[in-house]
Structure formats: C-alpha cells, structure tokens
Amino acid sequence: MRSLGFVLFILVSLSSVFTGSAFGQSVLIPFGAMWKYLDDGSEQGSEWRHEDFDDSSWKSGLAELGYGEDETTQVGFGDNPRSKFITTYFRRKFMVDDPSALPGIRLELLRDDGAVIYVNGVEVGRSNMPEDELITKDTVASVSEGGVVETVIHEFIVSPLLLKPGENTLAVEVHQDKPGSSDLSFDLRATDVVGPTAPVIQRSWLAASTGEPIILITPEQLRASDFTSEDAQLDFRISGLESGRFELVESPGIAITKFSQAQITGGEIQFVYEPGRFGAGHVTGNLLEPTRLSEISGLVASIQNPGILWAHQDSGRPTNLIALGTNGSNRGEWNLAGATNNDWEDIGAAMVDGEPLLYIGDFGDNSARRTDLNILRIREPLLVANGGGIVPETDIERIQFQYPAIPGGEGGPGVPGVPARRDAESMIVDPHSGDIYILSKRETVGRLFLLAHQQNYIGVQTLEYLGEMPAIIHDRLYGFSVSTTAADISRDGLEIIVRNYEHVLYFRRPDLSVSIADLLTGSAIEELPFFGARIPGGEPKGEAICFSVSADAYFTIGERVSGATEISMFRYQRLGLNSPPKFAVTVSDGILEDGPRRAKILFNAEPMEIWRHHHFSIEELADPNLGASLWGDFADADGDGKKNLIEYALGTNPRLTVIEDDGLTIGYEEESMVLTYRKILGRTDIIYQVQASSDLKTWIDTPDELLEARAEVEIRRVSIPLATGEENFLRLKVSR
Numbered sequence: 001m002r003s004l005g006f007v008l009f010i011l012v013s014l015s016s017v018f019t020g021s022a023f024g025q026s027v028l029i030p031f032g033a034m035w036k037y038l039d040d041g042s043e044q045g046s047e048w049r050h051e052d053f054d055d056s057s058w059k060s061g062l063a064e065l066g067y068g069e070d071e072t073t074q075v076g077f078g079d080n081p082r083s084k085f086i087t088t089y090f091r092r093k094f095m096v097d098d099p100s101a102l103p104g105i106r107l108e109l110l111r112d113d114g115a116v117i118y119v120n121g122v123e124v125g126r127s128n129m130p131e132d133e134l135i136t137k138d139t140v141a142s143v144s145e146g147g148v149v150e151t152v153i154h155e156f157i158v159s160p161l162l163l164k165p166g167e168n169t170l171a172v173e174v175h176q177d178k179p180g181s182s183d184l185s186f187d188l189r190a191t192d193v194v195g196p197t198a199p200v201i202q203r204s205w206l207a208a209s210t211g212e213p214i215i216l217i218t219p220e221q222l223r224a225s226d227f228t229s230e231d232a233q234l235d236f237r238i239s240g241l242e243s244g245r246f247e248l249v250e251s252p253g254i255a256i257t258k259f260s261q262a263q264i265t266g267g268e269i270q271f272v273y274e275p276g277r278f279g280a281g282h283v284t285g286n287l288l289e290p291t292r293l294s295e296i297s298g299l300v301a302s303i304q305n306p307g308i309l310w311a312h313q314d315s316g317r318p319t320n321l322i323a324l325g326t327n328g329s330n331r332g333e334w335n336l337a338g339a340t341n342n343d344w345e346d347i348g349a350a351m352v353d354g355e356p357l358l359y360i361g362d363f364g365d366n367s368a369r370r371t372d373l374n375i376l377r378i379r380e381p382l383l384v385a386n387g388g389g390i391v392p393e394t395d396i397e398r399i400q401f402q403y404p405a406i407p408g409g410e411g412g413p414g415v416p417g418v419p420a421r422r423d424a425e426s427m428i429v430d431p432h433s434g435d436i437y438i439l440s441k442r443e444t445v446g447r448l449f450l451l452a453h454q455q456n457y458i459g460v461q462t463l464e465y466l467g468e469m470p471a472i473i474h475d476r477l478y479g480f481s482v483s484t485t486a487a488d489i490s491r492d493g494l495e496i497i498v499r500n501y502e503h504v505l506y507f508r509r510p511d512l513s514v515s516i517a518d519l520l521t522g523s524a525i526e527e528l529p530f531f532g533a534r535i536p537g538g539e540p541k542g543e544a545i546c547f548s549v550s551a552d553a554y555f556t557i558g559e560r561v562s563g564a565t566e567i568s569m570f571r572y573q574r575l576g577l578n579s580p581p582k583f584a585v586t587v588s589d590g591i592l593e594d595g596p597r598r599a600k601i602l603f604n605a606e607p608m609e610i611w612r613h614h615h616f617s618i619e620e621l622a623d624p625n626l627g628a629s630l631w632g633d634f635a636d637a638d639g640d641g642k643k644n645l646i647e648y649a650l651g652t653n654p655r656l657t658v659i660e661d662d663g664l665t666i667g668y669e670e671e672s673m674v675l676t677y678r679k680i681l682g683r684t685d686i687i688y689q690v691q692a693s694s695d696l697k698t699w700i701d702t703p704d705e706l707l708e709a710r711a712e713v714e715i716r717r718v719s720i721p722l723a724t725g726e727e728n729f730l731r732l733k734v735s736r
Helices: 147-151 261-265 516-520 607-615 624-631 644-650
Strands: 009-015 027-029 034-038 059-062 065-067 087-096 105-112 114-119 122-127 154-158 166-175 184-192 200-207 214-217 234-242 244-248 258-260 269-273 282-286 296-301 308-313 320-325 330-336 344-352 355-362 373-379 387-391 396-402 424-429 436-440 447-451 464-468 475-477 480-482 486-489 495-499 504-508 526-528 544-547 553-557 568-573 582-589 600-603 664-669 672-680 687-693 705-710 713-721 729-735
Touching: 027 087, 087 184, 105 114, 105 122, 105 166, 122 154, 166 184, 234 244, 258 261, 296 355, 296 486, 296 553, 308 344, 344 486, 355 424, 436 516, 447 516, 464 516, 495 516, 495 544, 504 516, 644 672, 644 729, 672 687, 672 729, 687 713
Parallel strands: 009 600, 296 344, 296 544, 330 387, 344 424, 424 486, 486 544
Antiparallel strands: 009 200, 027 184, 034 059, 034 087, 065 184, 087 166, 105 154, 105 184, 114 122, 114 166, 200 214, 234 258, 234 582, 244 269, 282 568, 296 308, 308 320, 320 330, 344 355, 355 373, 373 396, 424 436, 436 447, 447 464, 475 480, 486 495, 495 504, 504 526, 544 553, 553 568, 664 672, 672 713, 687 729, 705 713
8 A cells, every 4th residue: 555655734924923911712622523432331430531541442433422313423332222331431632732821721511411521530520410429330410301402512611720731631421311311422622711812824835745845825815736746636624723714716605624635736725714803802991880880781882972882781770871981981871761771681773764773672581571571762872072961752762572472481481462471681783674683591592583673663562583593502600591691793784792601602694695593593603702700800790792883892891799899891802804724734645544644733934944844754853852863953864964954055855865966066177166056045044154264273254156046046156266385175154
C-alpha cells in the first residue's frame, strides 16, 4: 500500500494580538466529537476516570453515541434487550494552554438518562443521578426522562484549579434508569467560559510537504489551481470552524466540512466570513442608583435619540421609561401617564409607518394565571436635554391580548374560548412590519407566538402560535427552568439575540426571505460570549439585553441581589469582519484506508518556520531532541557541511546533497578570487554578508555587487585581487 507522502498544514499570518480585556469563546470539545467508550457492562471502579488510565483497548466513535434513536455511533448494551447494561463509560482528552488564563470551562451535556462527569479524575457534576451516593455500574438514574426532555442541554462550570497545562481528561459515565430502557444518548461540548479574541487576519497560505509550492490564499477564497499533488487525491475535513464557513461556490450559504482536492483545484470551494462575531463583555458603566433601579427588566436602543438605551423596571416599580447612556448614566426618566406596571418584562422599538414607536410588554406571569396581558405601544419621546418628563396618555396605546387555548402553558391548557396561561419575559418587534413576537419563559421547550401588526388594535387580541424553539438552551437556576428572559432584533431585521441567566443565543437569517418564525423555531443557533450568573463577577438574574442602534455591540444588565452595591452594564463589542478563521484540519489520501491524518495550524509563522515545514515532518518538528541533529538552525541534516541556516539562506534542500547548484561558488578569475552566491529576496529575516580574511582570524566585511536579477532571487558577486605572498580567504556569513 502506498504511504501518505505529504503533510498538509495551514499557515496564517496575523496582524495584532489581543488587547485590553476583550474576550471570545473557544471550543475545547465540540458537539459530535470522537470519544473512546466501553460498552461491555463491566465495573470500572475509579481508575478509569484518571488521565493516566490506559484506554487503548476501548472502542472509538463520533458523538452522538448511544442506541435506540438516530445516534451517529451505536454502542452495545448486551445480549438481552430486556436486561441492558446500566452503565456505559466515555473518555476524551482536551488541551488547555494556560488554565490560569481561564475563569473555568463550561460543559454542555446531552444525556439519557443520567450521567456523572469527571475532569482529571475529580467529579465535577451529576445529572439525574442520586446525590451523595457511591456510584457503581448498577446505579440507576434517578428518574426516567423521555420526549423533548431528552434534548435538554445540562450545563456545568468547572474550576480552572482542576485543569493543568497541556492535556486534560474528561470522563463521563452514562446510566440508564432501568435495564429495559429503550434508548441511550450521549454528547458533550466543552468551551472556555471566555477565551482570547482572535486577531485580524492579514494573509494565509496553503502548503504541502517537500517540493510543493506555497500558494497564496485570499481571506475570501480558497483557490489552489496550481496545487501539484494530483496523484494523491486528497480529502479535507474541517472542524471547530469559527469566523466563517467553507461552502461550494455554486451553493452559497450552505456550510460544508468536507471537500476534495479536485474541488479545490477546480475553484469550487470558497471561504466566506460570517458577520463579525462578538467579543466577551466588559463593564461599560454602573447604574448610578442601584438601590432604586434594582430590577431592570427591559432594554432597547432608541430610534431617534443617538446614544440612548431605553430601559424599564419589573413588576410593581414606577411606570417610568428610563433613558440610559451607553455607559449606564441616567439621562432622564419619563412617566407613562395613566399606565400601570403590573409586570413589565421587555421592551422593543420599531419605526412603523414613519413613526418611532416603543413597545413595553406587560405580560410577566410567574404564577401563570393572569387574565390582563398587555403591550403598551408608545410614541418615543424626543430628548432635548438631560432630565425627563411625562408621556401623555394620547401617546400610549394599550394592546390587550391572550394566548390561544392550545398549546397549554404552565397554568394548564385552555378550553374553547378560554386561553392557556403561561409566563413570558421576551419580545421582539419586526422593524420592517411592526409584527410582535413573544417568547415564553418557563416551559421546558420555549414557544413562540405572534401578534400581527395592526394600525389600530380593537378588543382583546388572540396570539397565533408559531411553534417550539428547540434550539434555545435552558437554564435551571433559582428553582425553575428558564427558556428566555429577554430578546432583541437588529435594526435591519437580520439578527436576533435571546438571553436567559447563563446564555446569550444568536440567530441570523441570510436575508428577509427567511421568516422570523422559521428562524426562531429552527435549529441554527450560536452561543455568544456572556458573563452569566455562574461566572464570578457575572450578572445575577439578568433580564435585559439589546443591540446598539448599529448592531456593532450588544448590552446586558442584571438585577441587584442582596448585599450588592453596584449594578453593571456590560457591553459586548462586535469583532471586525476580518477576524481570522480558526479551525482544525485533517487530511487523508482518498485512495488509502489509513487516513485521515491530523494537519497542523501555525499562527504568526516566521519564514524560517515555513521553510522547516517544507522539509521536515510535523512529527520530527514536534520532537525537541531532533533539533540539534536534524531541523535546528545549526543542524546538518544531509551531512554536506552546510548548516540548515545556510541551506535556508541559499534556498537549497537540507535533506539532499546537491553538487551542481548549491547556491554558492568560490573560484578564481585571472588574478582574483571570486565568490558568487544566491540571495533569496523573500528571506527578509536573513542578513547576508561577504567577508574576507588573510589569516582566518580577522574577517573584514566586503561589499558585493549585483551580477544577475531573477524572479525573487539575486545572484551577487564579490571579487578580490590575490595578494602576493599572502593567503586569501572569502566566506559568506548569514545570520538572523
């Protein structure tokens, strides 16, 4: 069988490094990753949880792992379907460069029925398992869970004190609730709670091993028409991709993770930047009166007042619109004449029929029994100076609404003519149509409802049910399950953010032909950086979020909890559109069975590093013991007397002795000694200097002259007269 005769790697040159305190999320283990697993029903004790455990005999498979449904990898359960193994074990390694730079890692667990998680041998969480009980292979999950509950993501935050630099081990045991259980499911994602913001990409190359050219790739296009490994039939697989997507040129908008060399060579593949992602937040300011403004529950950017965010408070608080600066400063408050704050939960804004309007959702219903749900549609006040005022009743419209009888809410199903009862805290207003969308809060799977725009609403309006929102991650804090506590839509209508206590979730539609309903009830979602309730210094019980007016940032505010002296406003700035693509690459030869093999990504690659990767394998370069003898600056890999630094400077192959053209010649012409050398113009990190000596001790710098100019190469020459009665020596000194 022919061996895989190349190594692929991506070289990315970056301009700038991280600055200030801007952060963004990094994925340590993605959903759908490869896991080791043991499915033989044995008792593993505790040794299997530790990093030094030998799992080489275990099976491997891609998540989702399990049986009974549409799992990617089917695991075993024994010979008797009525008496399946209770416990299945899973292990995976992950890398952490510097644990001290992280506030922790977030684990997002999908399990059916129960699970226990260990990091480096230490238990970090149990989900649907008995508390304070020794876990064995026969320990069953606490309760049986089925239906949509099986799709709920369960989260755990792991202290950085449990992590170590380099390789770490995650071990998970999944338990059934009974031997006759019909299905088992497992998947897990690990992210750093916050991670460094990616620098800006400047240029990138695609390079193959010895003898292959380096091919320039623009940030927008992956084109390699002169790639020469045609006999290899290479296949590429991309994972962990950030900042954009690979797609077929003829199928824009559809991300792909696998493609072939033929597709690259044919120019069929392109890389497309997504709209700039957001870096993690920083405190942009603190509210001046945290005791009085202790329960901000709605936030939205003003339409006609630059730099102003409109806010309001929760139930029982004053009926005031609060104008906040983007640093949290109070720019004035406007009382809504004749209004009542039963339970104001969210605020939206839209320019409808030429009028700037604000919408306040008075529909909070913790007990799911209210019969007086309202939305206040308000003509937005115009700020003239700091201060405040009164919004007259003539500028306020009270829109009464109810939920449909079906589906039922937390308060049970309705009957014909009687609405269902449910709690909600999130609302968005379509800036193009004025349609109002309400997102439920406490249901296991959040639900979406619509109130279509009307010029004038008469009587009690019944919302239209649009469907469940299965992609939204639930929180289980403060004694109940939470779907959403606030939402907002960008002024162009293309981006939506939804928050709860621990997550900020992001939806984007490619254009306005995709409906908001299809977007929110679909599965395409992204989690944005967020200082949530479990992160030190994060927001407790936060219920407010909004885009800036230009959507170049989003803002969040939490509530004041007992003992706190400040309420902070967080700002999450959008990263530039040229944030570099970050991804892992594997490559295989389409003919062989021994791929794919891991490729390598290099950041801030110096020219010498690029050259080394052309001539030495990834495995060789990873071995520091080979530096002195093989790939280091002063090693002589081919034994021809020229160190690697000289080979690099002259553009010769360090692994192949070349007599005919080694880039350097010394000879005689008439009464002169002549040295000719090849200068590679791209070697800007190399200093070339010819020197002369008569005793091999004292060397004098000698100027050279251009003999011939070629593409990217100069042939330079030095000639010195032969001195009578003296020895004459010339040498080329190269240094970095």
